[in-house]
Amino acid sequence: xxxxxxxxxxxxGHRGMVGSAIVRKLKAxxxxxxIYRTSAELDLRKQEAVNIFFAAESPDYVxxxxxxxxxxxxxxAYRADFLYENLMIEANIIHASYVNKVNKLLFLxxxxxYPKMAPQPLKEEYLLTDTLEYTNExxxxxxxxxxxxxxxxxxxxxxxxxxxxxxxxxxxxxxYDLNTSHVxxxxxxxxxxxxxxxxxxxxxxxxxxxKREFLHVDDSAEACYVLMQEYDxxxxxxxxxxxxxxxxxxxxxxxxxxxxEGELKFDANKPDGTPRKLLDVSKLHAxxxxxxxELRNGIKEVYNEVKNMDFELLG
Ligand code: GFB
Numbered sequence: 001x002x003x004x005x006x007x008x009x010x011x012x013g014h015r016g017m018v019g020s021a022i023v024r025k026l027k028a029x030x031x032x033x034x035i036y037r038t039s040a041e042l043d044l045r046k047q048e049a050v051n052i053f054f055a056a057e058s059p060d061y062v063x064x065x066x067x068x069x070x071x072x073x074x075x076x077a078y079r080a081d082f083l084y085e086n087l088m089i090e091a092n093i094i095h096a097s098y099v100n101k102v103n104k105l106l107f108l109x110x111x112x113x114y115p116k117m118a119p120q121p122l123k124e125e126y127l128l129t130d131t132l133e134y135t136n137e138x139x140x141x142x143x144x145x146x147x148x149x150x151x152x153x154x155x156x157x158x159x160x161x162x163x164x165x166x167x168x169x170x171x172x173x174x175x176y177d178l179n180t181s182h183v184x185x186x187x188x189x190x191x192x193x194x195x196x197x198x199x200x201x202x203x204x205x206x207x208x209x210x211k212r213e214f215l216h217v218d219d220s221a222e223a224c225y226v227l228m229q230e231y232d233x234x235x236x237x238x239x240x241x242x243x244x245x246x247x248x249x250x251x252x253x254x255x256x257x258x259x260x261e262g263e264l265k266f267d268a269n270k271p272d273g274t275p276r277k278l279l280d281v282s283k284l285h286a287x288x289x290x291x292x293x294e295l296r297n298g299i300k301e302v303y304n305e306v307k308n309m310d311f312e313l314l315g
Pocket of ligand 1: 071073168169183204205247272
């Protein structure tokens with residue numbers, strides 16, 4: 001189903017890293033009838049408010065990029081909030097999209113939906129074959145519920161709702177709060193501060209041995225756009241590069257980009273999380289998408305954007 005340039009498109013989560021990249025992509029493609037609300041204007045956890053918004057605006061297309069997100073520590077500490085808030089946001093938006101006859105909806109999940117010890121690379125069909133990683137089980141359960149809502153609203157009501165599962169993302173509008181952020185922005189901030197302050201070491205959480213796959217959020221937005229324009233089926237798609245790197249090697253890359261000359265210090269009291277979660281991206285490659293931004297170039301670009309900013313304000 002192709003979106004027309006005048007169709008009304010609602011991007012939920014437009015201020016976040018993922019939603020803001022989708023808005024940039026849509027604008028670059030010439031879509032100008034994009035609507036959004038800040039969380040102060042519309043609390044997506046409140047069903048009545050979401051219903052009133054959808055009835056009044058009646059969007060044609062919905063990108064569901066609103067979520068409570070965070071790194072390993074935030075997921076582990078705010079377990080109830082990650083489960084409750086994400087379930088409410090998804091349930092409210094997906095149901096209102098059905099009631100208000102939205103043409104098509106794209107729901108965004110995460111690669112942490114797959115079992116902790118699943119074979120690598122992770123194929124879409126490995127979902128629900130084994131136990132999840134403990135640190136992010138609540139978030140993963142909420143995201144699995146979102147996939148299942150899309151699948152079953154399609155089955156029962158014929159709704160054209162699709163899902164996509166991006167790997168670990170980074171890029172503009174990331175979160176730099178060291179307690180709640182993901183590893184890549186955290187390490188950019190830590191190495192930058194250490195360089196400026198002339199520190200000898202930078203602390204890296206865990207053992208450094210877990211492997212992660214990192215995708216620039218602009219590549220992810222491009223994949224979301226391709227799926228919205230070209231895919232109308234029941235299956236969901238992994239979004240990633242198909243390549244991963246150990247946390248230690250990521251740290252060494254960031255150290256080099258930033259120009260920090262001291263040592264890495266690993267803190268074994270912090271959790272490693274899942275040992276590896278490399279996505280199999282062959283399904284998405286078959287639709288014609290492939291990532292364009294290589295990790296080192298992406299890190300350089302982000303570092304150039306943030307290095308002169310106050311990290312406290314980026315948090
Ligand atoms: O990015 P991250 O927080 O999330 O951590 P996950 C990835 C790895 O980097 C873990 C290590 O092994 C961390 O221990 N790490 C090293 C650090 N230093 C740091 C640091 O300073 N900050 C952080 N945050 N990590 C999240 C899930 O898992 O990934 C979410 O909890 C979601 O649900 C997201 O799926 C994409 O990759 O472990």
